[in-house]
Amino acid sequence: MYTVGYLIEKKQEVNVHLNFLTDKGWTLTEIKMKEQEVADQENLDAIIIFEETMSEACFWLMKLKKHVNVPIYLLSVIDESRSNIVYLQLGAEACFSMKMESEELYYTLANLFSHHSDKSSHLSAKTSTSSKQKAIELMPRNLSVLIDGKKEVSLTKKEYNALELLFNSPGQTISYRELKEELWNSEMNVEDKNYRIANIMFNLRNKIETNTANPRFIKTVRSRGYMLDIK
Template sequence: METKLQKILIVEDEQSIQKLIEFTLQQANFVTVLANDGEEAIEKVLDEQPDLIILDLMLPKIDGLEVCRMLRKQDIETPIIMLTAKGEEMDKIIGLEMGADDYMTKPFSPREVAARVRAVLRRTGEPKNTKEKKLIAGQLTVYPERMEVYLDNQPLEFTPKEFELLVYFMKNPHRVFTRDQLLQAVWNYDFAGDTRIVDVHVSHLRDKIEENTRKPRYIKTMRGVGYKFGEQN
């Protein structure tokens, strides 16, 4: 039986970068589809139904952040890797908040492109298979199979990545994790990635589950090391 190749939509208006990514992914046995601006990107997502989108921030007509926002507003959950330039730290954070799954900073190596695409596809394609019916810490209750979270019996909303990080923390209470360990466990990176993505998601979790983010009850920062989850009285 012939294996169906996964399709990647590359949204990039700089032809040299677009062709580099296209060649790299084709060499890695992916099918590629191209878009040169934001409007075309949205059309290609609807027409081609790609397995993943590589989305540049600086695009003609509709910028990458707005493309991401529009897709998520339409409940299109296709994984998105954003391309950013150095110094666009706020754009990275906004992109993650809007629903992007990862980002790469220009310039990047062809090897990094293929590795990150595989990592995101591997993570987003894995079934949420767990034996636990629910996880409990203090007033926090999580149902992994249903992807539901309750705080004081009130439902909370999380992005898929935030939920996965919270579940990992709750399955490993009182264990200290470095940022690299969390990056490996939750994002499935098998190379040195940007650990700031961990800090961003921890911050989002605290905003939602902590009564006082300055004195967190659940997610503690271990200075010089990383993070530890465990109900603190």
């Protein structure tokens, strides 16, 4: 259910719209501007202004828009297009007539709240995904690697193949034997090539690491091989 703040000019013992929303399980909180300075609005799904005079409604709108990010809806006694245009220009999400049936208002607001919530979640997920840059991204056509989405580094064929093997199994040790088979699989003479592997890793670190003494990406697993850390 939703939590809605509301502002009303004249204290009314009975307000059919508020009563209907309460009966539907919504939590309604009256906002008292002078004592609140719009505190605690983060917990609200929306704010409804019950307008009787345009000057007061405009004052509330301008003050609220400085402090809150939730949608603000306005129920108007006057219900004139010219007045509604002013309210919309001041930041009201939508304007409705006070003559509107309570049930119609309930379903209209419920749909608007649901749409606003879905949109916010989508934007949040999209922002989170786009802002999370890949630490390492292989560029096979260029025989290169992109670091943190910013710096592209060119590699030799063997350097690229070695990094690709590590990249395909992040966080796992790739043994000297696996590296030999990947890098020199076409050679019949399978002599000890650990020194060649070490030389390739040395060159790779010089190209992609900021601090080769304390490498961020390529970790040495003593007596076993190498591992890629891309957390």
